[in-house]
Amino acid sequence: MRKEYDSARAAARGAAVDDLSLDVRPGEVLVLVGPSGCGKSTTLRMANRLVEPTSGRILLEGEDVTHVDAVALRRRVGYVIQHVGLFPHRTVAQNVATVPRLVGWDRKRTASRVDELLALVGLEPARYARRYPHELSGGERQRVGVARALATDPPVLLMDEPFGAVDPVGRRRLQAEFARIQREVGTTVMLVTHDIDEAVRMADRVAVLSRGAHIEQLASPLDIVARPATDAVADLVGRGRIARLLALGRLDRADLDAPASGGAGDGVELGAELGDVLAAFVTGDRASVPVREGSTVVGSVTPASVLRALRRLTDDAPDTTGAAETGAGPTEGADEPVGTLPS
Ligand SMILES: Nc1ncnc2c1ncn2[C@@H]1O[C@H](COP(=O)(O)OP(=O)(O)OP(=O)(O)O)[C@@H](O)[C@H]1O
Ligand SMILES: [Mg+2]
Numbered sequence: 001m002r003k004e005y006d007s008a009r010a011a012a013r014g015a016a017v018d019d020l021s022l023d024v025r026p027g028e029v030l031v032l033v034g035p036s037g038c039g040k041s042t043t044l045r046m047a048n049r050l051v052e053p054t055s056g057r058i059l060l061e062g063e064d065v066t067h068v069d070a071v072a073l074r075r076r077v078g079y080v081i082q083h084v085g086l087f088p089h090r091t092v093a094q095n096v097a098t099v100p101r102l103v104g105w106d107r108k109r110t111a112s113r114v115d116e117l118l119a120l121v122g123l124e125p126a127r128y129a130r131r132y133p134h135e136l137s138g139g140e141r142q143r144v145g146v147a148r149a150l151a152t153d154p155p156v157l158l159m160d161e162p163f164g165a166v167d168p169v170g171r172r173r174l175q176a177e178f179a180r181i182q183r184e185v186g187t188t189v190m191l192v193t194h195d196i197d198e199a200v201r202m203a204d205r206v207a208v209l210s211r212g213a214h215i216e217q218l219a220s221p222l223d224i225v226a227r228p229a230t231d232a233v234a235d236l237v238g239r240g241r242i243a244r245l246l247a248l249g250r251l252d253r254a255d256l257d258a259p260a261s262g263g264a265g266d267g268v269e270l271g272a273e274l275g276d277v278l279a280a281f282v283t284g285d286r287a288s289v290p291v292r293e294g295s296t297v298v299g300s301v302t303p304a305s306v307l308r309a310l311r312r313l314t315d316d317a318p319d320t321t322g323a324a325e326t327g328a329g330p331t332e333g334a335d336e337p338v339g340t341l342p343s
Helices: 008-013 040-047 070-076 092-096 098-102 107-120 138-150 168-185 196-202 221-226 231-237 241-248 274-283 303-314
Strands: 029-033 077-080 156-160 188-193 205-210 214-219 289-293 296-301
Touching: 029 040, 029 196, 040 156, 040 188, 070 077, 077 138, 092 098, 092 107, 092 138, 098 107, 107 138, 138 156, 138 168, 168 196, 188 196, 196 221, 196 241, 205 221, 205 231, 214 221, 214 231, 221 231, 221 241, 221 303, 241 274, 241 303, 274 289, 274 303
Parallel strands: 029 188, 029 205, 077 156, 156 188
Antiparallel strands: 205 214, 289 296
């Protein structure tokens, strides 16, 4: 799909979103990441028609929603706006209750849901419910924004830099908390960030975009980090790539040496994070560590095995050991996509 903003200056810059086609699968977290101005927010806002596409179609759960009533559409699609957008003259509780009230929940059900959600995002209801947005920090406001979007468990959630203003520690916590809720409820999420670490931590699939919302690569977090498809992706992954690989990559059978004789100690599990495997050598003074699958020792590893694993992951051939995916463009899957933006 395509979006050209109307102003003459905007037209001179070219389309904000130029010929993008994207499927979001049911229950997945798809993260859009890319530099400022590349068209992430525009893409997200076209999905709930806060921005009307210049051309193209939007499908939601198989239904063409390009021309349905936009307000009704937005009730089915939760939205966490960049820079929060809380109603300034409504309290925290009233903000979170926005959609439940719109869809006609009674007072009691709404109130208990509001308390539940505030607790969930780490804002004690007794302390926060009656405050106004200007009485909150930026990070607290963002949490209210997340709580508000989750209020009625929408099947589809659009999130634009939802954790941008939260400090790194709070941010990790909120990300983990959100991932837990998302898995529990099975929400389909399209999330925008320009933090590559947030992208690879949160995503089932990452779409790296460049100007005009052009897809540089659409793949699993591991593939994005291990095998950047273009220079733009390589730049984004850039420094810290090995550290990211240690967190994303897992110990495979192919990385093992034969079981060492008398390999004592706890050892590591087959499938452990490579970073944890390496840690076994940092803390203990040993050259080789046994690898277990359940209670069976299936081999051993040395620091060299970790290097080998990193080379395996960054090898040009696609990784066949995990459920990883490669390549740009819409991927074929057994699942019907929930939301699609065909061009
Ligand atoms: N209402 C608008 N009118 C004209 N041009 C716009 C409008 N909104 C966005 N643009 C332009 O469209 C392009 C894409 O903007 P968009 O907000 O989608 O970027 P973004 O990837 O979300 O950036 P950021 O990371 O800074 O939030 C930019 O060049 C921007 O200047
Ligand atoms: Mg934006």
